[in-house]
């Protein structure tokens with residue numbers, strides 16, 4: 001009885017692809033709405049903030065109206081104090097990395113579930129979000145390419161992860177979204193002057209909208225504030241609970257004919273009561289949409 005020869009496939013096993021660098025993401029919006037919030041610093045030991053719940057309701061509202069074109073999180077969705085370059089402050093309680101990943105996954109899924117599949121879902125990498133990949137990259141670079149070592153392995157792939165997103169560029173209708181550029185109270189205005197176009201950014205936790213007008217037209221510098229509660233444990237130790245001037249909320253950006261109209265701010269006016277001011281009304285947010 002003859003035996004069949006087994007021929008081994010000479011093709012080498014492919015080396016796992018090295019994680020691609022993230023970059024700039026371009027998209028178009030003609031008519032419709034972008035809901036943009038940032039700096040959630042989600043904590044597994046706190047309930048969802050009023051701003052998060054209002055954001056979910058607002059995204060749901062525009063999705064149901066059929067006008068929602070994109071959800072942009074411009075972000076610091078994670079806080080990751082345990083893997084910060086800054087040392088732990090006294091005996092500050094720091095959530096586990098696993099618990100932080102779980103809570104961010106749950107609350108981003110809540111946003112995506114009401115936004116639907118028809119709109120862009122954009123995640124702009126914030127400095128806190130960078131901490132997981134940066135920590136592993138710095139301390140054990142041999143793990144590059146191993147599943148789970150990159151933050152994106154823990155995010156729903158429906159979210160487009162980038163350093164910046166550009167809507168309707170290039171040209172005077174372009175709107176740039178990024179986590180941060182210039183700092184402080186004047187970030188919105190200084191971002192527009194640096195970029196030469198409208199800029200929507202987070203990081204400062206100030207919730208502002210500034211107009212810069214010149215011979216080319218009107219340009220907007222928008223600080224998206226923070227979607228965290230101002231009293232969140234994420235901020236207590238490093239602010240030493242001082243008055244920061246921050247505000248909790250997010251922005252709604254309406255476009256007509258490819259042009260950004262006047263940006264609208266939704267601002268939390270009472271965290272405990274769940275009250276948010278938007279479009280001249282006081283809205284009481286209900287329980288989170290599931």
Ligand SMILES: [Fe+2]
Pocket residue numbers: 039041076203204205
């Ligand atoms: Fe932040």
Ligand SMILES: [Fe+2]
Pocket residue numbers: 075076126127128179180202203204
């Ligand atoms: Fe930040």
